[in-house]
Amino acid sequence: MAEVFVCAGCGAGLTDSLTRVALPARTHQRYGHELLPALMEQGTYAVDPEPSGPPRRLWDTIGADEAAARGVFAPVPSLSFGPAGAILVAPGDTRGTVLIPERCDGYCLGLDGRAGPNLACAHCGRAVATRIDDCTLWQVVRLDPTAVHAIPSGGPDPTADWAELTRDRRAAPPIEPPGGWSPHWEAAVAVALAHLLAASGGNRVGVPAGLLTTTFGRALDELLPTEPAAKTLALALALAGPGLPTRATATAPAPAIVLVPQHPQTGEAWQPPAGTAEAVPLAADVWTYLAFHDDRRLVPAPGRLPDGILRDDPLPQHPWRAFHPDRRVLLRTLSRLPAVREPWLRAIHDRLGGRPS
Structure with missing residues (x-):
């Protein structure tokens, strides 16, 4: 079913009508040293089941048992203790948001979301999402699941067999x-x-x-x-x-x-x-x-090949x-x-x- 995401505070629309797809394998990938295209295809969204964003805690401060309860079974540099279930959309599919200037931190050429949500609802000012577009990162807007609601915007979208x-x-x-x-x-x-x-x-x-x-x-x-x-x-x-x-x-x-x-x-x-x-x-x-x-x-052939030949x-x-x-x-x-x-x-x-x- 197609959905529009709206601000949980005032109900203002924040995205175009979107259809859910599987989470891309490259969601957490860092690649190269240049600006990358959008993670999500236009008109689609995916849900990241893991927590994301600040606060983050180093592995040494967590412990194996607490990490395992969060679904991590071997050491990692750090874990997020932010909200789980962020909604991932293409930057071009967002509507009615403005940047929060004091949270526009990044490493090189853009925003990496290190300071937390950096997009606010243009209508009420509530922080609603994090835009990520720095180099090495796939460009994406991560809607905060605690700050937005989904509203059906169309009939059921059939699942392809x-x-x-x-x-x-x-x-x-x-x-x-x-x-x-x-x-x-x-x-x-x-x-x-x-x-x-x-x-x-x-x-x-x-x-x-x-x-x-x-x-x-x-x-x-x-x-x-x-x-x-x-x-x-x-x-x-x-x-x-x-x-x-x-x-x-x-x-x-x-x-x-x-x-x-x-x-x-x-x-x-x-x-x-x-x-x-x-x-x-x-x-x-x-x-x-x-x-x-x-x-x-393919094997080279002399002369002109007939139509339909590779x-x-x-x-x-x-x-x-x-x-x-x-x-x-x-x-x-x-x-x-x-x-x-x-x-x-x-x-x-x-x-x-x-x-x-």
């Missing part, structure tokens, strides 16, 4: 001009990699050749044991989901772990048949590219460096998985946390 999403096949390309890996892929793969590590139980994971090896294989080889196959049989990894065959064959036995898509509206993961494999969720647009994109190299025009993008899942996103996701309390996975978490890059 998996068959519809399969037909649509909205995919995010892994490489962006002029040849860098997409930060969205680096974040989405990092989130899935954390769940994949937990699902492995500390065993080796065998990854099919191709883009899966490029994006997951190197990290898995580095983080998990590499014992000889004669001693340890690697757990097979594969893609599974709507539109893909589900039966194992003699040449492709049933995998132990499958990467499945997350619904782009609800965030729920597609579920394989019960008892077949352990499912690891992956952002739908990244999963769709992995599942359906044909990345085979051609390399424009030439395909090729990355200028190896793919690396976002380390900060990987650490953040691992710290929020109960499985990280297992000694072997905690060791991986701590080893990643001790690296400068």
